[in-house]
Amino acid sequence: MAAQHLAALSLDDKPNVSDGVVDDAAPGVAWLDARTPGAGWALSVEPFDESDFGLEKGDAVPDLNIDQEDGILSLLNSSQRARAYHVSIYDRTLTASNGTLTSCPCRGRRCTTLSIAVPARTSVDVCEVEGDALTVDLESDVVDIVEPTELEARTYDAFPLPREGGPWLCTQASGGLLSHYAHASTFHAVDFRCAEGTPCLAIGDGVIHAVDVSHKDGSIHVSELFRWNAVTLKLDDGHYAEYVHVSSSACKVGDRVRKGDVIGATGAVGFCPEPHLHLEVHASAAKDAPSVPLRFGERVPRAGEWWGGYAAAS
Secondary structure, X not given: OOOOOOOOOOOOOOOXXXXXXXXXXXXXXXXXXXXOOOOOOOOEEEXXXXXXXXXXXXXXXXXXXXXXXXXXXXXXXXXXXXXXXXXXEEOOOEEEOOEEOOOEXXXXXXXXXXXXXXXXXXXXXXXXXXXXXXXXXXXXXXXXXXXXXXXXXXXXXXXXXXXXOOOEEEEEOOXXXXXXXXXXXXXXXXXXXXXXXXXXXXXXXXXXXXXXXXXXXXXXXXXHHHOOOEEEEEEOXXXXXXXXXXXXXXXXXXXXXXXXXXXXXXXXXXXXXXXXXXEEEEOOOOOOOOEOOXXXXXXXXXXXXXXXXXXEEO
């Protein structure tokens, strides 16, 4: 079932933002940048030492471990590169240094998902997991963090959502630690909170390059990172604008569209804690093409800003 959470805020609200993400934009998800000094809400962040886990130099090291005695979940990065850890755990209470981590309904169960950036040769004791460590229903995705390529920002004078129904809250922008930071292809993406079914608008003239609206639902579970709906528009400037999490498309491949035309409707499909539009622009159609920084008018979207169509609303 698609995520239904949509926090009710007004233009007068100034949302709290942590690590490039509006705090209430992802119920059931906890994120942490262990690359910065201090442990944050984690229990501890320490240099990785094989001997702490009964290992010797050269031994294979698991990505994570739950201690069978104390239930502590540890993320183990024995590599020479920073890594992104996304971990989902069903039906358990997770207790960190700041108290119980939130969970939310997911596929008829209760789920908590973690998104944690771990520096090279570092172990993070994240939280205590209640119950028997051997029976924890856990799924993870661990990847090397690919730093963004330095590219010139693209400026567009059309916004991807209509004025009607706005202003729109930017809930995650460049480098957001919820889901943007790990890959160069997503680093400069922007997310805008909006109800399912909100029209998606072409940010420039172009031709529809790809359409995939085969999926029907979404959640916070880590498995959703591998499936989503998207409409991709090849812009006349040679760049590719990808509209992600959409529920439907108003176009087919090869259709010519003009700036401001409706090309689809927003949704909550894939890794989508709440309904929103995820937009990223690439210089090519290659699968791993890095995302390009975006401006609308003269402004770069930042998490926590309201956008009233073509410019940031004050």
